Amino acid sequence: MATLLAPIFDLPAPVQQLTNLADARIGAEILECSDEFFAEAKRMLQFETPVFIEDKFDEHGKWMDGWETRRKRHAGYDWAIIKLAVAGQIQALDIDTTFFSGNYPASAAVQACYAPDGNLDQAEWISILENNVLGPSQHHIFQISAKQIFTHVRLNIYPDGGIARFKVYGQVKIDLQDRDQVLDVLALEHGGRVIAYSDAHFGHPRNLINPGRGINMGDGWETKRRRAPGFDWCILALGSSARIEKIEIDTAHFKGNFPAEVSIQAIYVEDATDEQLIPQSMFWPFLLEAQPMQMDHIHHYINEILQHEKISHIRVNMIPDGGISRIRLWGKLA
Numbered sequence: 634m635a636t637l638l639a640p641i642f643d644l645p646a647p648v649q650q651l652t653n654l655a656d657a658r659i660g661a662e663i664l665e666c667s668d669e670f671f672a673e674a675k676r677m678l679q680f681e682t683p684v685f686i687e688d689k690f691d692e693h694g695k696w697m698d699g700w701e702t703r704r705k706r707h708a709g710y711d712w713a714i715i716k717l718a719v720a721g722q723i724q725a726l727d728i729d730t731t732f733f734s735g736n737y738p739a740s741a742a743v744q745a746c747y748a749p750d751g752n753l754d755q756a757e758w759i760s761i762l763e764n765n766v767l768g769p770s771q772h773h774i775f776q777i778s779a780k781q782i783f784t785h786v787r788l789n790i791y792p793d794g795g796i797a798r799f800k801v802y803g804q805v806k807i808d809l810q811d812r813d814q815v816l817d818v819l820a821l822e823h824g825g826r827v828i829a830y831s832d833a834h835f836g837h838p839r840n841l842i843n844p845g846r847g848i849n850m851g852d853g854w855e856t857k858r859r860r861a862p863g864f865d866w867c868i869l870a871l872g873s874s875a876r877i878e879k880i881e882i883d884t885a886h887f888k889g890n891f892p893a894e895v896s897i898q899a900i901y902v903e904d905a906t907d908e909q910l911i912p913q914s915m916f917w918p919f920l921l922e923a924q925p926m927q928m929d930h931i932h933h934y935i936n937e938i939l940q941h942e943k944i945s946h947i948r949v950n951m952i953p954d955g956g957i958s959r960i961r962l963w964g965k966l967a
Contacts (some may be wrong), residue, residue, distance in 0.1 A: 635687045636684050636685070636686050636687075637684060637685040637686075637687070637954070638682065638684055638691065639682040639683050639731045639732070639797075639883060640731075644727070644774070644916070645725075645774060646755065647725075648724075648725045648727075648774065650719075650803065650804050650826060650907070651724055651803055651826075651845060652719075652720045652721065652727060652802065652803065652804070652805050652821065652824055652826065652872075653680075653800045653801065653802055653804070654717040654718055654719060654801045655678055655715055655717055655718065655786070655799060655800055655801040655883055656678070656680060656718055656800075656821070657675065657678040657679055657680065657718075658680050658843065658844055659713060659718040659719065659720040659723050659821055659822035659844055660716070660718035660719070660822065661678050661712055661716065661717055661858055662675070662678070662716050663675045663678065663714070663715055663716075663734070663761065664714045664716050664753075664785075665713070665714045666711070666712065666714070667701040667710075667711045667712050667713070667735065668703055668711050668714035668793075669700060669701070669702065669841060670693055670702060670703035670704065671693050671694055671695070671697060671701035671702065671795070672697045672698075672699055672701035672795065672885050673700065673774075674700040674713045675700075676698060676699050676700060677699045677700040677713075677796050677797065677798050677799045678705075678715065678798075678799065679698075679798065680766060680893065682731075683698040683699055683729070683731045683732055683785075683797040683798060684698050684732075685697075685698065685732040686698075687925075689958050690925050691825070691877055692767040692864070696851055697733065697736075697795055697797075697798035698732065698735065698797060698943035699729075699731075699732075699795050699796050699798065700787065700795060700796050700799075701733070701794065701795030701796075702712060702734060702790070702793045702794065702795070703793065704793055705792045705793040709792065710789055710790060710791045710792050710793070710813075711738075711789070711790050711792070711793050711794075711869050712785055712787055712788065712789045712790070713787070713788050714753070714785060714786075714787050715785065715786050715787070715788065715801075716751075716784070716785055716823060717784055717785060717786065717801065718785045719784065719805050719806070719807075719822055719823070719824075719909070720747070720749065720782050720805075720806045720808060720826075721782065721783065721803040721804050721805045721806050722779070722780065722781070722782055722783075722803050722804045722806065723745060723761060723777045723779055723786075723801055723802070723803040724776070724777055724802055724803050724804065725770055725774060725775065725776055725777055725802040725803070726743060726761075726762060726773075726774070726775045726777060726799075726800070726802070726818065727773065727774055727775075727798070727799070727800040727802070728741050728767065728772075728773040728775070728788075728796060728799055729771075729772045729773070729793070729796065729797045729800070730767055730768065730769060730770055730771055730796060730797055730800070731770050731772070731797040731798070732770055732775070732797060733769065733770060733789070733794065733795040733796070733797060734769040734770045734871060735769070735794075735806060735961070736794050736795050737767055737768070737769050737770070737794050737943070738767050738790035738792070738793065738794035738795070738796070739761075739766065739791055739792065740764050740765055740766050740767055740791045741764070741765060741766065741767055741773075741788065741789060741790050741791065741796075742760065742762055742763055742764040742765070742789045742791075743760075743761050743762040743786055743787065743789070743820050744758040744759060744760050744761065744786065744787040744789070745758070745759055745761045745779070745781075745783040745785065745787070746758045746759065746783060746784070746785050746787075747781060747782055747783050747784050747785075748784050748785055749755050749784055749808070753785065756785070758787065759779065761777050761779045761783075761786075762775055762777065764789075764791065767874070768926055774830070777803075782806045783870070784802075786801055791915075801903065804824065805822070805823060805824030805872050807823055807824065807872060807873055807966070809953045809966065812965070813952055813965060814965070815878060815879075815928075815964060815965055816924070816963070816964075816966075817961045817962060817963055818867060818871045818872055818873055818875040818877075818962050818963075818964050818966070819841075819842055819872070819947070819960060819961065819962040820842055820843045820844070820845065820872070820961070821843055821844065821871070822841075822963065823872035824871075824872025824873065825842040825869060825870065825871055825872050826839075826842075826869065826870050826872075826911060827839045827842075827867060827868070827869055828868040828869060828870055828907045828911070828946070829867065829868045829907065829910075829911045830854075830865075830866065830867035830868070831856070831865045831866050831867070832856040832857055832954075833854065833855075833856065833858070833929060834856055834857035834858065835850075835851075835855035835956065836850070836851055836852070836853050836854050836855035836856070837854065838854040838867040838869070838949075840852050840853050840958070840959075841853070841867070841949070841957060841958075841960045842852050842869070842871070842959075843959070843960055844961070846883060846885050846958065846959065847883070847885045847886055847958035847959060849886055850886040850887060850890075850956065852886075853885070853886065853887065853956050853957055853958035853959070854867065854927065854951075854956060854957050854958075855887070855890065855955065855956030855957075856951065856954045856955065856956070857875070857897075857954070858954060859902040859953045859954040864950055864951060864952040864953045864954065864955070865950075865953070865954050865955075866914075866948055866949060866951065867893065867948070867949050867951075868910060868914050868946060868947070868948050869946065869947050869948075869949065869960075870945065870946050871944065871945055871946065871947070871962065873966050874901055874944065874945040874966070874967055875941045875944065875947045875962070875964035875967050876941070876942065876943050876944075876964050876967045877899075877920065877938060877941070877944065877962050877963070877964040878935070878963055878964050878965070879933065879934070879935050879938075879961075879963040879964075880897065880920075880921055880933075880934040880935075880938060880941060880960075880962060881931055881932065881933055881934075881959070881960065881961035881963070882895055882924075882926070882931075882932040882934075882938075882959075882960055883930075883931045883957070883958045883959040883960070883961075884926055884927065884928060884929055884930055884932070884956070884957055884958060885929055885930075885931070885959070886929060886958060886959040887928060887929065887955065887956040887957065887958065888929050889928070890929040890955050890956050891926050891927070891928045891929075891955050891956060891957075892951040892952055892953070892954065892955035892956070893925070893926065893952055893953065893955075894923040894924060894925055894926060894952040895924055895926055895945060895949065895950065895951055895952065895957065896919060896921060896922055896924070896925070896949075896950045896952065897919070897920045897921040897947050897948070897949055897950070898914065898915075898917035898919050898920060898943060898947065898948040898950070899916065899917060899918065899919075899920035899941060899944040899946065899947045899948070900913075900914075900917040900918070900945065900946050901942065901943050901944050901945045901946075902945055902946065903945070905946075914933070914946075914948040916945075917948055917950075918940060918941075919939055920938060920939055920944065920947065921934055921937055921939065922937070922939070923950075923952060924937065926955075935967075943967035
C-alpha cells in the first residue's frame, strides 16, 4: 500500500510571518458543514501535510486526506463553518487541493464574521474572498485586505468536491479583560513566531512554540552536530510586547542530544524588519544568562530573569548545539 507525500511548498515570505488562525492544534474547529460524506471536514484543519494512500478505502469509498463532499445532484453548493482558534485580522488564505485531482471544487469563496460570544445567528457575515476558480492538486494563496477582527470563517465550495487543507493566516488579536493576567506571550496561539535560525537539520524552531509538551524528539528544535566553534541560535517574536515573570525551557525527549547550556537575549523594538533584527540580535542584552541543561526535563526560571522593562523579541542561544522541545515565556502584556 503505497503512501504518497505532498510536494514541498514554500509559503510566500510575507505569509510565513503570520499565524494560521485555523490551526486545529491551538483550538480551531469545524462547527457545522453541509456534507462530509467522503471525508470529514475536520481533516482540512490538520497541521500535517496531506498524504495519499493508494489502496486505502472505507465504507464511503476512496479515503482522502481532507474534506470531501458527495457529488451534488441538484442546484447549490457545499460549505463549512470554522471557529478560529484565536481572533485575528485575516491577511491571507491557503486553499489547498493537493491530491484532489478529479474531485476538487470548481471554485471557492470565503466569508468571515466577528462573534466572540459564539452567537452566529446574530453575526454579520462579510465576504473576504469572492468566488475564485480552483485548480487540481495545488495550493491557492489569496491575499486578503479586510481590516476587521474575525472569530469565524465560512468556506463555500462550488458546487462540491474536496479540499485537502484550509489555512487562514493573520495577526492574532489578544483581547484580555484583565491586563494583569499572566500568559505565555511566546505561544503559537498568542501570536508568537519564528524569525530566523542558524540551523534546523533535525527539527524546526517553530516547534518551540507549539501547544503542550513535545510528543517525541521530532517535535522540537534540533540542530546538526556542530564541528566548528560557536553555537546555534534562533530569533523569535512575541505575539505582544510583555514584561516576563517566568521562563520555561523543556528538553522533553532529548536525552543524548540536549544542549550543554541555553541563554536568552531580548529586546524591545518597534516597526523593525526581520532582516534588520538578525545581525543586531547578537548585541541584545541578556534576559537569561547561560544556564546548564538536563536531559528530558522542564527547567523553570524566575529569580534568574534579569531586569528589563518589556520585550518584543528574543534570541535563544543553544550552546553548543542539540535539541530543545519547548520554550515558554510567562508574563503580562506591556
